[in-house]
Amino acid sequence: MKFDTTSRVQLGIAAAVLAIAAGGLGYGLASWNHGGPPTAAGPGARKILYWYDPMVPSQHFDKPGKSPFMDMELVPKYADEAASGEAGVSIDPARTQSLGLRIAEARTGTLGSALTATGTIEFNERDVAIVQSRTGGFVQRVYARAPGDVIGKGAPLADILVPEWAGAQTEYLAVRRIGDAGLGRAARQRLLLLGMPPGTVAAVERSGRPHNVTTISTPTGGTIKTLGVRAGMTVTSGQTLAEINGLGTVWLYAAVPEAMAGSLRPGESATASLAAYPGERFTGRIAAILPSVAAESRTLTVRIELPNRGGRLRPGMFASVGFGSTARPALLVPSEAVIRTGKRTIVMLALPQGRYRPAEVQTGAEAGGQTEILAGLAAGEKVVASGQFLIDSEASLSGIEARPIGGASPAPGAAAPSNGAYRTNGRIESLAGDRITLSHEPVPALKWPAMTMTFRLGAPALARGFKKGDRVAFSFDQGAEGPVVRTLTRMAAR
Known part of the structure; x- marks a missing residue:
């Protein structure tokens, strides 16, 4: 093939730039492929079809010499390489160790949870009780409570003096003494409408004396989030005196990467481990996946509800979270064997007689250093787990096409059946x-x-x-x- 001077100069400049990054690699691997420098064919020697430049493998030459594209020797292409049953890069087995190649077998194994995240424990905001005054009055006594205290159900918060209750209760007692059942029911109903608890009405009936002091108690157990009642203050009807947050369950907010959050669903199981309780795991379920994404970290917030037996889980604690507790069978290869180019995912197949060929695969989940192969490989096929990038570079320079997904075919006369692509x-x-x-x-x-x-x-x-x-x-x-x-x-x- 002929090349004009201008084309040679332009190609030479471009090739020289490429040679800085890959020239030595291409030539070195090509030399390894053929067991040493090219030699002339002789009796009993391997037949040479043509010579080529590893940087421009599509150009063939009928004799050895210097490449016209850059200052390097042409490499021979042998007839037994072209006649082999499957395309690929050939490496002398004696050179395999010097390249650091390590071979692994695709096998069917068990894939565990692939997604972990970190998060913090917060109060369950659905388990909040608001304590309000049902009538106006004066605070006579408080019970030494403070925000953050953990209290039980029915714990007293304050005693409220209600002056208007005294007159209504006196009228009710007078009607009871008259014995008019209808008036008695009406007078009793009036007490309840004034905000008097049924227990206080019953105490008036039992004692026959007015009770115009009521004790405000908590409707549920938990921790006091806010407390707005002090001795001597005046309260009005409907005024909030305290907020009580239950501790029976807590929420764990976990930050999950946006790219991995699509595999999560509300109701799935999650397991949390905390530094405060080494070796212990707390199991809960995903309550919600919040709709917004954190712009800075590109994470979604997942809300997990955890049982809090004994109140051991405290808001503010840091936790590590694992999603999914059930393992499943999968075809696995070492994660380090997978090459992701951005457009596709490939592995480097280790073929018989020291040959290697890229194969395109479809990957799934990853866990424990193993990657799930959804398509493109069969169980028992061997892949290169270390040093595959060198072979992939040589395969690209040699123009070797990757085996497409579904392109695998069983070897003729193979004893073992296909394991499915x-x-x-x-x-x-x-x-x-x-x-x-x-x-x-x-x-x-x-x-x-x-x-x-x-x-x-x-x-x-x-x-x-x-x-x-x-x-x-x-x-x-x-x-x-x-x-x-x-x-x-x-x-x-x-």
Whole structure:
């Protein structure tokens, strides 16, 4: 191929810039791929198809020499590489250790809670009692209460002298002595309308003497949030004397990252651990997900209601929160094996005979250093968990395409069946021979919504022990004859 001088200069400048970042890497890996510097083909040697520049792999040359694009040697392309069953980067096994490659196997395991957050404990604002005066009067006595005190139900707060009660009670006692039942009922009703508690009316009836002092008590137990009554003050009807906040339950406000909050729902379980009680966990449920997002931290506030037995959880305490308490089966790979480019997510497959190829995958939740694979891998396939970025760079320079999701095919004559490229959960609606009908959750990799459909069983024995109504996690392949279930695992009942 011919290149004019201007094109060479322009390409040379551009390639020189790239060479600073990746030139050594591309050439070094290319040298590792072929076990050393290129040599001329001889008797018994590997056949060379052409030479190429790792920086411009699409340009082929019929003999070795210097690259016309930059100051580096051309690299040979061998015939056995082109004839291999699957495209990929080849690395001499002797060089694997020097690259620091570490291989891991995709396996079916148990994925626990993936989302944790921090938060603080606050009062349950729904458990608030307002104490008001039902009539006007003068405060004769207070009972040494102060904001923050923890009191029980019925605890006295203050004694109120009500002058107008004395006259009404005297009239009631006089009517009772007359013996007119109708007038007696009317006089008693008047006492209640003046705000007199039924207990005070009963005390007047028992003693036959007026009681114009009433004791204001708390309707519920808890802590005093506000206290507005002092000795000697005048109170009016309806005046708020105190606010009592119950302590039977408390709220835990947790800050959850915006990107992860979509997986939470009210009613789900949550577990809190506090520094004050090491090794102990407090279980509650999500009461609400507040509608606003904190602009500075991009977090949503999740309100969790926790039982507070013994009043051990105190407002202001700091807590660490874990959401979701049930583990579920999933196809897992080490999180460090996953490469996220921004547009897609890939892993580097470790193929036989020292070859490596990128594969696009669909990932799910992440927990404990493991990432869930929803589609793109099958159990038993091997991926590179360390050093994969070097191989990915070489694959990109060599123009090797990533294996698409669903593009995996079982090797000819493989003893083990496919474990399915797609995974989801569902409920068994019916079983009939080699067919199973499932109401399943969405399959994002195929852009399927949640729906009910019939699958073919890869082996009838897969459904042994299952029945209608069972919740299952399953994987399947999407072939020309329709979807085929490859694995079926029973899930714990909700």
